[in-house]
Amino acid sequence: MNSSEDTIAAIATPPGQAGIAVVRISGPDALNIGDKLFKARSGPVSACAGGSFLYGHLADPAGKDGGDLDEAIALIYRAPHSYTREDVLELQCHGGRQSAGRTLRAVLQCGARIADPGEFTRRAFLNGRIDLVQAEAVADLISARTERAARVAVEQLEGRLSSSLADVYDVLLSLAADVEGSLDLDDDEMERELPADWAQRLEVVRGNLQALLSTWGEGHLVRDGALVVICGRPNTGKSSLMNALLGKPRAIVAPEPGTTRDTIEEEMILEGIPVRLVDTAGVRKTDSAIEGEGVRRALDLLAKADLVLHVVDTSVPADTSYTCLDEGLSKTRRIAVLNKSDLPQHIAAEAVVNVSTVTCCALKGDGVESLRKEMAMCLGVSENREPHAVISERHRQLVEKALVELGLAAGSFDGNQDLVLSAIHLKAAAEEIGKILGRSYTDDVLDSVFSRFCVGK
Amino acid sequence: MNSSEDTIAAIATPPGQAGIAVVRISGPDALNIGDKLFKARSGPVSACAGGSFLYGHLADPAGKDGGDLDEAIALIYRAPHSYTREDVLELQCHGGRQSAGRTLRAVLQCGARIADPGEFTRRAFLNGRIDLVQAEAVADLISARTERAARVAVEQLEGRLSSSLADVYDVLLSLAADVEGSLDLDDDEMERELPADWAQRLEVVRGNLQALLSTWGEGHLVRDGALVVICGRPNTGKSSLMNALLGKPRAIVAPEPGTTRDTIEEEMILEGIPVRLVDTAGVRKTDSAIEGEGVRRALDLLAKADLVLHVVDTSVPADTSYTCLDEGLSKTRRIAVLNKSDLPQHIAAEAVVNVSTVTCCALKGDGVESLRKEMAMCLGVSENREPHAVISERHRQLVEKALVELGLAAGSFDGNQDLVLSAIHLKAAAEEIGKILGRSYTDDVLDSVFSRFCVGK
Numbered sequence: 001m002n003s004s005e006d007t008i009a010a011i012a013t014p015p016g017q018a019g020i021a022v023v024r025i026s027g028p029d030a031l032n033i034g035d036k037l038f039k040a041r042s043g044p045v046s047a048c049a050g051g052s053f054l055y056g057h058l059a060d061p062a063g064k065d066g067g068d069l070d071e072a073i074a075l076i077y078r079a080p081h082s083y084t085r086e087d088v089l090e091l092q093c094h095g096g097r098q099s100a101g102r103t104l105r106a107v108l109q110c111g112a113r114i115a116d117p118g119e120f121t122r123r124a125f126l127n128g129r130i131d132l133v134q135a136e137a138v139a140d141l142i143s144a145r146t147e148r149a150a151r152v153a154v155e156q157l158e159g160r161l162s163s164s165l166a167d168v169y170d171v172l173l174s175l176a177a178d179v180e181g182s183l184d185l186d187d188d189e190m191e192r193e194l195p196a197d198w199a200q201r202l203e204v205v206r207g208n209l210q211a212l213l214s215t216w217g218e219g220h221l222v223r224d225g226a227l228v229v230i231c232g233r234p235n236t237g238k239s240s241l242m243n244a245l246l247g248k249p250r251a252i253v254a255p256e257p258g259t260t261r262d263t264i265e266e267e268m269i270l271e272g273i274p275v276r277l278v279d280t281a282g283v284r285k286t287d288s289a290i291e292g293e294g295v296r297r298a299l300d301l302l303a304k305a306d307l308v309l310h311v312v313d314t315s316v317p318a319d320t321s322y323t324c325l326d327e328g329l330s331k332t333r334r335i336a337v338l339n340k341s342d343l344p345q346h347i348a349a350e351a352v353v354n355v356s357t358v359t360c361c362a363l364k365g366d367g368v369e370s371l372r373k374e375m376a377m378c379l380g381v382s383e384n385r386e387p388h389a390v391i392s393e394r395h396r397q398l399v400e401k402a403l404v405e406l407g408l409a410a411g412s413f414d415g416n417q418d419l420v421l422s423a424i425h426l427k428a429a430a431e432e433i434g435k436i437l438g439r440s441y442t443d444d445v446l447d448s449v450f451s452r453f454c455v456g457k
Numbered sequence: 458m459n460s461s462e463d464t465i466a467a468i469a470t471p472p473g474q475a476g477i478a479v480v481r482i483s484g485p486d487a488l489n490i491g492d493k494l495f496k497a498r499s500g501p502v503s504a505c506a507g508g509s510f511l512y513g514h515l516a517d518p519a520g521k522d523g524g525d526l527d528e529a530i531a532l533i534y535r536a537p538h539s540y541t542r543e544d545v546l547e548l549q550c551h552g553g554r555q556s557a558g559r560t561l562r563a564v565l566q567c568g569a570r571i572a573d574p575g576e577f578t579r580r581a582f583l584n585g586r587i588d589l590v591q592a593e594a595v596a597d598l599i600s601a602r603t604e605r606a607a608r609v610a611v612e613q614l615e616g617r618l619s620s621s622l623a624d625v626y627d628v629l630l631s632l633a634a635d636v637e638g639s640l641d642l643d644d645d646e647m648e649r650e651l652p653a654d655w656a657q658r659l660e661v662v663r664g665n666l667q668a669l670l671s672t673w674g675e676g677h678l679v680r681d682g683a684l685v686v687i688c689g690r691p692n693t694g695k696s697s698l699m700n701a702l703l704g705k706p707r708a709i710v711a712p713e714p715g716t717t718r719d720t721i722e723e724e725m726i727l728e729g730i731p732v733r734l735v736d737t738a739g740v741r742k743t744d745s746a747i748e749g750e751g752v753r754r755a756l757d758l759l760a761k762a763d764l765v766l767h768v769v770d771t772s773v774p775a776d777t778s779y780t781c782l783d784e785g786l787s788k789t790r791r792i793a794v795l796n797k798s799d800l801p802q803h804i805a806a807e808a809v810v811n812v813s814t815v816t817c818c819a820l821k822g823d824g825v826e827s828l829r830k831e832m833a834m835c836l837g838v839s840e841n842r843e844p845h846a847v848i849s850e851r852h853r854q855l856v857e858k859a860l861v862e863l864g865l866a867a868g869s870f871d872g873n874q875d876l877v878l879s880a881i882h883l884k885a886a887a888e889e890i891g892k893i894l895g896r897s898y899t900d901d902v903l904d905s906v907f908s909r910f911c912v913g914k
Contacts, residue, residue, distance in 0.1 A: 010476075011475075012475060012476035012477040012552075013470045013471065013475050013476075013477050013478070013479075013552065014470065014471045014472065014473025014474065014475040014552060015471065015473065016471025016472065016473060017471065017599050017600060017911050018468075018469060018470050018471040018599070018911055018913055018914070019467075019469035019470075019479075019481065019577070019599070019911065019913040019914030020469040020470055020479050020481070020913070020914075021470070022470075022476075022477050022479070022549075024476065024477070051509055051510060051511070052508055052509050052510070053508055053509070053510055053532060054508070055538075057615075067608065067611075067612070068611055068615060069611065070598070070607075070611055071611075071614065071615075075510060075530075075532070081512075092479075094595065094598045094599055095469075095470065095471060095599050095911075095914070096598060096599035096600060096601055096607075097600075097601060097602060098598070098601040098602075098603070098604060098606070098607035099598060099599075099601075099607060102604065102607060120476070138551065141527070141551045141553060141555070141556060142474050142475070142476070142551055142552050142553035142556075143474055143553060143554075144553055144554060144555040144556075145554060145555075146555070147555060147559065149555070150527075150553075150555035150556060150559060151524065154524075154526065154527055154528075155524070157528065158514075158525060158528075454474050454475055454476065454552075456475055456476040456477070457475070457476030457477075457552070
């Protein structure tokens with residue numbers, strides 16, 4: 001078990017050839033290690049004020065003639081004014097394969113231990129500098145694949161989601177306290193009506209949590225990206241549609257065997273959302289075992305899809321062999337893409353019911369912009385929307401638990417008016433929200449949150 | 458043409474997911490750009506002392522509601538106390554795909570231009586903070602593939618090679634001045650003997666330059682690595698030898714077709730030197746055109762090799778079909794590896810002349826340590842040797858030119874005693890040494906030196 005009394009160290013920059021690499025050291029011994037390793041004309045690291053940096057040389061602890069490991073800059077942070085709220089020393093040395101590794105080894109030789117993934121941020125959380133929602137935002141920001149994901153993460157890092165949740169938490173605890181307080185009153189008073197604002201306050205909180213819950217979809221798309229599956233019969237123009245959406249020809253666009261290679265996949269950005277665009281390459285009802293496997297995989301993809309683009313060639317009469325595909329589609333958000341609008345039409349757009357349609361000619365690019373807009377609408381994303389707090393899967397699960405508790409609390413207000421039970425459910429709801437913020441936590445929760453961090457953060 | 462009056466900016470850390478990324482800005486406008494972008498509670502960047510850093514937020518210049526790009530740390534360097542001797546601002550933001558890119562874009566929007574590769578170091582050189590030899594060491598350090606290469610680069614960065622060269626330069630100029638001074642004396646005095654110490658001083662310098670020249674081999678090996686080629690007949694145990702040297706089984710060790718795949722290549726480290734170990738996989742004299750191509754490639758490799766390991770199976774009688782290979786070998790440093798020492802012997806080690814031999818059983822690993830030692834000796838490298846100034850190919854060419862000039866200067870001392878000519882050659886030699894240090898340079902030379910830098914350094 002790693003102790004938080006240890007002084008930890010890690011390389012905080014990615015591997016690769018570049019100008020700068022940074023080795024970060026945090027803990028009670030950080031500045032002493034600096035004194036051992038870092039030689040500056042202006043004196044020892046431990047004599048420096050926090051918020052200052054020094055130019056100097058890293059002495060090689062194994063060097064015979066006082067040889068240096070590198071030139072370096074040492075940044076001195078003094079507790080609590082640091083990322084971890086501990087004493088922190090950052091050694092900026094040259095980039096490349098060797099310098100950071102040599103510097104880290106020397107730091108470890110001087111008594112630090114190597115940091116676990118996310119351990120610096122874990123300490124920032126444990127020492128109260130940030131809450132768990134903000135800690136998660138750090139990992140979101142580092143792994144952000146789009147500008148938009150970065151904006152959402154920064155906003156979360158700066159506390160907008162945290163403060164919404166903290167408000168809910170406070171209201172729930174104060175309401176629970178009011179309910180509990182009323183239990184101490186005598187029986188006469190107990191017979192009175194419940195204060196009118198209790199149910200109202202509860203409803204406001206439920207509304208706020210429902211609103212937060214509705215941001216999960218966007219949060220999921222921004223963090224994990226959207227899975228958009230293109231399906232349809234062979235030769236309806238799916239590959240052309242893929243090219244048109246990607247805005248570039250794929251290296252090889254050729255009729256796919258379908259039974260052997262089941263999907264073609266590319267990444268695109270739609271309104272700031274990373275999109276995995278997958279072409280299922282010609283699914284049809286079949287009795288062949290091999291093609292049946294292809295169909296099974298396509299149906300799997302359709303079940304996971306955030307959006308399906310169902311490509312229909314309107315220049316040929318409708319085909320009735322689509323049953324199995326339609327079954328898969330019925331449960332998923334989808335757009336019917338009526339392709340080959342430039343050819344004589346045999347299927348009218350009006351004939352397609354229960355699903356939004358976009359008419360296009362993928363080969364020429366006509367209608368593709370409309371399709372992108374329709375896709376964004378179906379996915380519920382818009383680049384122009386200001387970033388706002390969006391919750392993650394972990395948050396969603398806890399918000400849903402809190403809402404269940406609030407439903408029970410509201411029920412006991414309305415029904416038997418068992419105020420003891422109401423108070424218990426209100427406090428249980430607050431507890432779930434507190435878990436989101438990390439006001440209560442277990443090591444398992446922290447391990448799971450911080451395991452997705454890189455080392456050095 | 459990029460002006461050095463510009464304020465330049467670049468991401469100075471490698472791409473990839475990590476805790477920290479750094480955007481570096483250098484030039485007259487660096488701190489003003491900081492004022493525009495960076496918001497700290499403690500006030501504007503331009504009000505801060507050099508050598509201090511601030512915690513704050515990067516404002517999004519395109520943000521509508523004052524949204525932030527990221528949290529960041531800003532390091533303030535004031536001219537001339539910076540890497541470039543200009544005002545420098547370093548913005549440390551979160552790592553990952555997005556943050557550094559967003560920060561750099563914002564910096565460019567505020568008026569900086571993107572830096573060329575090596576442009577920060579070029580400015581450090583042009584502003585006199587380091588000489589050209591030290592600037593080259595920066596690139597050497599960043600691209601160092603081994604600990605040893607890093608040590609050599611740091612030593613060069615700290616000026617040991619520069620000061621050797623500067624000594625030579627000074628001696629040459631002072632000697633040239635003495636010689637020129639004597640030209641002003643009247644004829645009577647001119648008839649006298651040359652001062653005895655002139656020739657002696659010249660010889661000392663020549664000795665120093667010769668000594669420097671002899672470090673080129675090590676410098677070449679440390680920087681570029683050594684090419685070690687294993688050759689020999691099929692089934693002499695070359696692949697086993699390769700595995701034994703690598704200390705690990707290669708993924709696939711199988712008899713090679715030879716005509717289709719001409720070489721197998723792996724990297725190993727020998728006494729701190731990166732070694733490209735290439736197996737030529739069975740070269741033999743042949744009349745076949747296809748196999749002839751394989752032989753031609755093998756001979757090419759042998760010609761380039763820093764060392765050849767010629768594997769001989771001593772358990773079978775000597776084969777006379779080696780003529781073409783032997784021709785290629787005659788010009789190269791080589792070791793005869795007498796393999797299969799565990800089997801009954803048909804070739805005695807004593808029969809191999811004019812080349813060092815190592816007896817081994819590659820399959821069992823016997824004798825491989827001796828081979829490694831012999832290889833290190835033949836390559837002239839030893840891990841235990843303290844690092845010292847070693848010259849590069851650019852340096853070698855200029856040192857050789859200087860030595861030619863010194864030869865001519867010495868000749869005119871000894872022979873016709875044309876002192877005008879002596880002084881010219883002495884100054885020409887000094888000029889060549891000055892080019893190494895960058896005391897005189899052309900844009901072409903700088904372009905060539907700095908083109909191998911990464912952006913951001």
